Amino acid sequence: MSLFNAVEMAPRDPILGLTEQYNADTNPKKVNLGVGVYYDDNGKLPLLECVQKAEEKMMAAHAARGYLPIDGIAAYDAAVKSLVFGAESEPVKSGRVATVQCIGGTGGLKVGADFLKKLNPAAKVLISDPSWENHRGIFTNAGFTVETYPYYDAEKRGIHFDGMLTALDRAPAGTVVVLHACCHNPTGYDLTEQQWDQVVAVVKARKLVAFLDMAYQGFGQGIAEDGMAVRKFMASGEDFFVSTSFSKSLSLYGERVGALSVLCQDKEEATRVLSQLKIVIRTNYSNPPTHGGQIAATILNTPELRALWEQELGAMRVRIKEMRGAIVEKLKAAGVKRDFSFITQQVGMFSYSGLTKDQMVRLRDEFGVYGIDSGRICVAALNSKNIDYVAASIAKVVQ
Ligand code: PMP
Numbered sequence: 001m002s003l004f005n006a007v008e009m010a011p012r013d014p015i016l017g018l019t020e021q022y023n024a025d026t027n028p029k030k031v032n033l034g035v036g037v038y039y040d041d042n043g044k045l046p047l048l049e050c051v052q053k054a055e056e057k058m059m060a061a062h063a064a065r066g067y068l069p070i071d072g073i074a075a076y077d078a079a080v081k082s083l084v085f086g087a088e089s090e091p092v093k094s095g096r097v098a099t100v101q102c103i104g105g106t107g108g109l110k111v112g113a114d115f116l117k118k119l120n121p122a123a124k125v126l127i128s129d130p131s132w133e134n135h136r137g138i139f140t141n142a143g144f145t146v147e148t149y150p151y152y153d154a155e156k157r158g159i160h161f162d163g164m165l166t167a168l169d170r171a172p173a174g175t176v177v178v179l180h181a182c183c184h185n186p187t188g189y190d191l192t193e194q195q196w197d198q199v200v201a202v203v204k205a206r207k208l209v210a211f212l213d214m215a216y217q218g219f220g221q222g223i224a225e226d227g228m229a230v231r232k233f234m235a236s237g238e239d240f241f242v243s244t245s246f247s248k249s250l251s252l253y254g255e256r257v258g259a260l261s262v263l264c265q266d267k268e269e270a271t272r273v274l275s276q277l278k279i280v281i282r283t284n285y286s287n288p289p290t291h292g293g294q295i296a297a298t299i300l301n302t303p304e305l306r307a308l309w310e311q312e313l314g315a316m317r318v319r320i321k322e323m324r325g326a327i328v329e330k331l332k333a334a335g336v337k338r339d340f341s342f343i344t345q346q347v348g349m350f351s352y353s354g355l356t357k358d359q360m361v362r363l364r365d366e367f368g369v370y371g372i373d374s375g376r377i378c379v380a381a382l383n384s385k386n387i388d389y390v391a392a393s394i395a396k397v398v399q
Contacts, residue, residue: 015034043385051250
């Protein structure tokens with residue numbers, strides 16, 4: 001009898017499964033809107049110019065590849081702190097933020113989850129309904145019971161804010177609340193400034209632990225603008241967690257560049273927290289890889305490259321906004337009666353299109369247009385060449 005006789009087949013990752021189906025499709029007009037990736041107007045994954053220039057600098061230096069410190073490249077961690085909290089912010093200046101380089105945003109969430117589990121093993125975790133599906137997986141695997149707070153209101157096409165606030169208000173002290181700092185995945189709906197104020201107030205009053213997932217900084221309103229939630233939590237005086245990802249903002253998906261930052265009450269506390277984060281890292285994968293972190297550190301810490309990055313990220317943001325406006329217009333022009341203008345109110349890479357599962361299946365089977373059954377489409381995968389076909393296909397399934 002084999003050791004693995006009882007091993008069950010795990011379910012396929014739904015999004016990766018969709019991509020396999022897309023790859024096998026022979027329709028020459030096929031479009032993959034299922035991905036969580038930014039493509040340029042030619043449908044290509046961009047290699048940013050700021051990344052190329054940083055790599056040229058790095059190549060010229062011919063640096064040896066020793067082990068990094070457990071918490072990563074110091075210049076990288078410092079740059080992340082400045083980006084997330086503000087270089088001149090009081091917490092950064094007083095040294096009360098513990099930041100560690102992590103393997104993507106996913107790594108930041110996982111290191112944070114493992115640390116939280118040690119800190120408060122009985123705590124529950126609340127994620128948004130719906131959320132990036134891996135939130136549930138990461139926190140469940142760290143040993144937590146994961147529940148949801150209402151977020152999306154399908155009828156109203158927006159946020160079920162009363163439901164969200166009520167759920168947070170009822171959560172026991174110590175509950176970890178995972179919040180999308182900007183560009184909510186999958187819905188595309190972000191809280192308003194006033195709504196953030198209310199969320200921060202209830203988190204503080206109920207003694208909850210905020211964990212902000214910042215995977216899309218710069219894709220919403222701008223790099224600084226997208227830091228609003230972080231600034232509000234900072235002003236509340238509470239401790240909180242922030243995971244960072246440069247997968248999208250530097251188009252460095254495969255380099256796995258991310259971080260975890262924990263805001264503490266003072267420098268001494270941050271030093272103790274950092275020592276525990278390092279234990280989590282050491283006992284999982286020892287220390288992070290060099291290349292991606294070095295690229296990000298070089299860009300963020302070199303003024304010309306930083307300016308170039310802001311310009312390139314801005315261009316990605318603007319192109320997505322243009323695609324939002326264009327799809328709404330083209331659906332209207334195709335004679336679709338239903339008002340899709342809500343797509344322009346959403347931000348970030350995704351849109352909850354409001355299309356039903358049946359319509360998504362028809363889009364896939366009859367037109368080769370691949371989105372998620374939930375109706376989520378990646379607006380960042382639309383371009384001037386495929387948008388007419390996508391609009392015409394949607395028009396046919398909603399008639
Ligand atoms: N959080 C959210 C909300 C995401 O959408 C993603 C990426 N799809 C991540 C975290 C993970 O980012 P990374 O690829 O850097 O691990």
